[in-house]
Amino acid sequence: MRRSMTTLILATTLLIAGGSSFFQARAAGLKNVHVHEGYDKQQLMGQMKIYARSLGVKCGYCHVKGDFPSDDKANKRAARSMMKMVKSLNRDYFPDPDGVRVTCFTCHQGKKLPLNTPE
Numbered sequence: 001m002r003r004s005m006t007t008l009i010l011a012t013t014l015l016i017a018g019g020s021s022f023f024q025a026r027a028a029g030l031k032n033v034h035v036h037e038g039y040d041k042q043q044l045m046g047q048m049k050i051y052a053r054s055l056g057v058k059c060g061y062c063h064v065k066g067d068f069p070s071d072d073k074a075n076k077r078a079a080r081s082m083m084k085m086v087k088s089l090n091r092d093y094f095p096d097p098d099g100v101r102v103t104c105f106t107c108h109q110g111k112k113l114p115l116n117t118p119e
């Protein structure tokens, strides 16, 4: 009886310790995120796929291969600044969450650089 109690306590301790380190890892999983604060990894990935498709590019257009947190690529730095711009545009001019909002696609339309004059 005593022995199984010890085992139970040990197992519970391991579960709690393991569980909290799991959540810590998840929270710390994103290392260099300034615009998407509070996103979990899955939400961030959904957003990343939309960014890539909005510009018609792959992840490597902005990211150093094998090092997603790195800011070494100019395109990533430019993209972060664009994300801030989009955020403030929507906050200041298109605040209705059910209305049409500005996104990367609004300007880029699947291209690396938006067209400034009609085709």
Ligand code: HEC
Pocket: 029, 030, 031, 032, 033, 034, 035, 036, 037, 044, 048, 049, 051, 052, 055, 057, 058, 059, 060, 061, 062, 063, 068, 069, 075, 076, 077, 079, 080
């Ligand atoms: C147009 C540029 C762009 C494209 C394309 C892009 N990303 Fe990102 N990514 C960023 C920026 C900018 C950030 C930082 C966002 C912030 O500061 O909130 C980021 C952050 C991340 C992070 C978080 C890294 C960390 O821990 O700090 C991951 C992971 C990531 N991107 C993966 C991807 C994947 C996978 C793809 C392809 C499906 C992709 N990204 C496509 C610009 C891009």
Ligand code: HEC
Pocket: 051, 055, 075, 076, 078, 079, 080, 082, 083, 084, 086, 102, 103, 104, 105, 106, 107, 108, 112, 113, 114
């Ligand atoms: C209001 C229109 C507009 C929106 C919205 C917009 N962009 Fe841009 N973006 C531009 C223009 C214009 C340029 C070209 C700037 C230049 O050549 O200096 C550009 C260029 C870029 C570049 C390349 C920078 C370079 O120097 O070549 C990246 C990367 C980029 N945008 C990412 C994004 C992402 C990601 C989003 C959404 C978060 C976004 N943009 C939303 C207008 C926009």
